[in-house]
Amino acid sequence: GNSVTQMEGPVTLSEEAFLTINCTYTATGYPSLFWYVQYPGEGLQLLLKATKADDKGSNKGFEATYRKETTSFHLEKGSVQVSDSAVYFCARTSGSARQLTFGSGTQLTVLP
Amino acid sequence: EAGVVQSPRYKIIEKKQPVAFWCNPISGHNTLYWYRQNLGQGPELLIRYENEEAVDDSQLPKDRFSAERLKGVDSTLKIQPAELGDSAVYLCASSLGPLTGANTEAFFGQGTRLTVV
Secondary structure (H helix, E strand, O other): OOOEEEOOOOEEEEOOOOEEEOEEEOOOOOOOEEEEEEOOOOOEEEEEEEOOOOOEEEEOOEEEEOEOOOOEOOEEEOOOOHHHOEEEEEEEEEOOOOEEEEOOOEEEEEEO | OOOOEEEOOEEEEOOOOOEEEEEEOOOOOOEEEEEEEOOOOOOEEEEEEEOOEEEEOOOOOOOOEEEEOHHHOOEEEEEOOOOHHHOEEEEEEEEOOOOOOOOOOOEEOOOEEEEEO
């Protein structure tokens, strides 16, 4: 099937620390991959995406590279800020179903 | 440009009562999705529309849930009767078309947080 496995949280970091949130997906079809962010009390916002193998998505200092050989799409940021505190969701498209399948989410808290 | 608009933001009802959620997608978006997000989990698809046609409703509990998208624009999701386990955030999303090829972005509304007591 089409599934996404995401690193469980919560993750707590100090400001300016390095962030990695792991995400792996089942290798069915040729999915596009996404990271969505959900700030407290708000809906999901697209953070970045990659549509084919070896593509790198980037936005607001966050990056993720589509790795077909390891079926991974890990989210990274070199120096987190307090304002990055949110829940992060990894997602993939499901080719035939034409919808998004989400991971369970990772809560990130950045302390000043 | 307005994003996906949902109402109400919050709803508290007693079990066995009916409830309805409304969604206005981004103008020009033909595809509309309803997702349910349980506490501490990722969203799960309930139903997907292409224009006014429900093309994927396999995850919609049809004994108590119903949805419609008249004229292929706004959509309403209804639960009747509600159960305690229906407490969740109900998210609406829209995209230009099916998430294939060059069209791979879905936009989400803020959601309706339902509490059934």
